[in-house]
Amino acid sequence: MSTPPSWTSPKVAGIHRPFPPVSHTPTPPSRNTGPAGPGRPPDTAEVRLAGWISDLTVLQELTERIGRTSTLREAVEETLRAGARLLGARRGLLALRGPHETGRPPGAERLIGLGLERAELGQWETVPRASACHTRLIDDEEPLREIGHPDLATADGLHPRHRAVAAGTGCAASYALPLTTEAGDPFGAALWLFDRPGQPESRQRRLLARYLRHAAGHIAGRRELAHAREALAVVRDGLLPARLPRVAGVTLAARQRTAPRGGPACWDVLPLPDGGLGLAVGAASEAGPAALAAMGRLRAGLRAYAVMEGEDPVAVLSDLELLLRLTEPGRPATALFGYAEPATRRLVLASAGHPPPLVLGEGHATYAETALSAPLNMLSCWEAPSVELELAPGETVLLYTEGLLRRVGGPLDRAFAGLRTAALSAPAAARADPEALLDHLLRALPGGGGAQAAGASGVGASGVAGDTVLLAARFD
Known part of the structure; x- marks a missing residue:
């Protein structure tokens, strides 16, 4: 399914918020600036400002944390933890497209999981590429902005193997975003899994998208460094008996x-x-x-x-x-x-x-x-x-x-x-x-x-x- 589902439903079961939600309403602020009385709602502008400050504080903390990572694995694991915190998820995985020069077949990805056992991660690798969210975000000629399945058991267009793996690993909902270069080309994708049907709120998705724009650049840099070190190690080994x-x-x-x-x-x-x-x-x-x-x-x-x-x-x-x-x-x-x-x-x-x-x-x-x-x-x-x-x-x-x-x-x-x-x-x-x-x-x-x-x-x-x-x- 190439078209992302609608996110207008208020259903949020299974999404565990790590911090209290702040309502961002487009309604113009009231011009009455007097103190709020028993029947008067609080000033909307103050609520929105408090929400923005809270969001910026969270983003600042998370970007500082990923900036302190020094290896590719550390950066990927920190990205998964940050996304899980923003969305209220417990588990997830991140797929990185394999470099073409390594001789691996096109489309081979490296998967790193959060809260998933190795056997569970292997099960997600068996989901057909046309159905798995993380591979669709990487493979589609027209890059998708997001793919979400509020209920994997009833979502349309999923391969039976996709449903079976989700049921076998206890995952009821999923939400995925691509990792893109500065030119907009996807080089990976992150997928978060939820225990119960539900979907992230628009504010959570917006915060995650902003965070991933920064995290993707950091991961891309660590990825290039890891590839350079691997190439250097190959040359070093080739110079020895x-x-x-x-x-x-x-x-x-x-x-x-x-x-x-x-x-x-x-x-x-x-x-x-x-x-x-x-x-x-x-x-x-x-x-x-x-x-x-x-x-x-x-x-x-x-x-x-x-x-x-x-x-x-x-x-x-x-x-x-x-x-x-x-x-x-x-x-x-x-x-x-x-x-x-x-x-x-x-x-x-x-x-x-x-x-x-x-x-x-x-x-x-x-x-x-x-x-x-x-x-x-x-x-x-x-x-x-x-x-x-x-x-x-x-x-x-x-x-x-x-x-x-x-x-x-x-x-x-x-x-x-x-x-x-x-x-x-x-x-x-x-x-x-x-x-x-x-x-x-x-x-x-x-x-x-x-x-x-x-x-x-x-x-x-x-x-x-x-x-x-x-x-x-x-x-x-």
């Missing part, structure tokens, strides 16, 4: 946790000629899409140099530093590269301003003494010696980024001590399984005061935690 290689004599595991505003990080495990294995982690000091793209180029360069001269980690980082200086001027980064020989349990490391690896064995956890050095692309020439480790059977080498230290919080020495303590507290079964070990460390270091941790090298000293990367290699 899709899977870990299987190498005889060593067991590998990796974890990455992204930070909302921190610098990106990368890791890599690369099988090399003659049975060698390259292990690498790196982190950038800046944040944003440009830093993420630079980190992708850094990983690509590191892989190329590792294939050519991986047995010499110092040469790999020296060439990488030259590449960054020529292609990424003024953009420093930390990196650590290790060349491992699983057959002999020999590991050669070189670090450019990166935190030292942690070696875990039976009853001990010690940091490898890598030489202090500047990050890549910070000085005119990078130099640092390599460190060679002879590992015992069953020992695990943990490579990580500064983001893990920031999860510990506090000064740098306290962060290193906290990481070592967390590693020593791992059960024997976790120490024997790199996957379980990394899960244990992430649980033991949840990241409460990470913003207070000192920088491991001066990079990232802005106090914003970067991405957390953990790479574990257990040698048999």
Whole structure:
């Protein structure tokens, strides 16, 4: 039914008003301004003015509340709560049209409910699009201003499935409005459901329409931000290895946790000629899409140099530093590269301003003494010696980024001590399984005061935690 029903009926059963209604009458105010006597009604102008002030106060409160939301879900849930308050409803749902670039079929919407269980929300998704109010508001070529059904059991033009879902979820009436862009194009719709037959008053509908004009703009902004973050996450994941290689004599595991505003990080495990294995982690000091793209180029360069001269980690980082200086001027980064020989349990490391690896064995956890050095692309020439480790059977080498230290919080020495303590507290079964070990460390270091941790090298000293990367290699 494309034509909205008439709202002239005074029936309001099932509409629970959260604040007393104020009558707005078009009758001109009385010219008698004297005090109201026993038989004289109060001044209509004063009543109307009081109603306007009450309405503006409510709208101001609700718009301030939605303005404090920071995510798309928070904005949608606040909009549903505000609409329920204005209409006196208990339940509702909001549908957002899916973006075309995600590959979903046209017309796919994302539903978020208020007071509806997941199963009930799923039932409303089964209502045919030609009958459901929220999909009609989105699909119709001529956008509708509102769709209301004062009595879903007797409303004309509803699909039998629509009536069945309404009866099954205990909904007797509904009222829906579209969410439109500034150009007037609908990108979503909000639907509120009532327990008993009834309809909102004209004043309630007018207040809700004014509120939704503001809320729609806020939701559209949060929606664009959410889409941008999802796209960035797809790119970020695409710059990392899709899977870990299987190498005889060593067991590998990796974890990455992204930070909302921190610098990106990368890791890599690369099988090399003659049975060698390259292990690498790196982190950038800046944040944003440009830093993420630079980190992708850094990983690509590191892989190329590792294939050519991986047995010499110092040469790999020296060439990488030259590449960054020529292609990424003024953009420093930390990196650590290790060349491992699983057959002999020999590991050669070189670090450019990166935190030292942690070696875990039976009853001990010690940091490898890598030489202090500047990050890549910070000085005119990078130099640092390599460190060679002879590992015992069953020992695990943990490579990580500064983001893990920031999860510990506090000064740098306290962060290193906290990481070592967390590693020593791992059960024997976790120490024997790199996957379980990394899960244990992430649980033991949840990241409460990470913003207070000192920088491991001066990079990232802005106090914003970067991405957390953990790479574990257990040698048999």
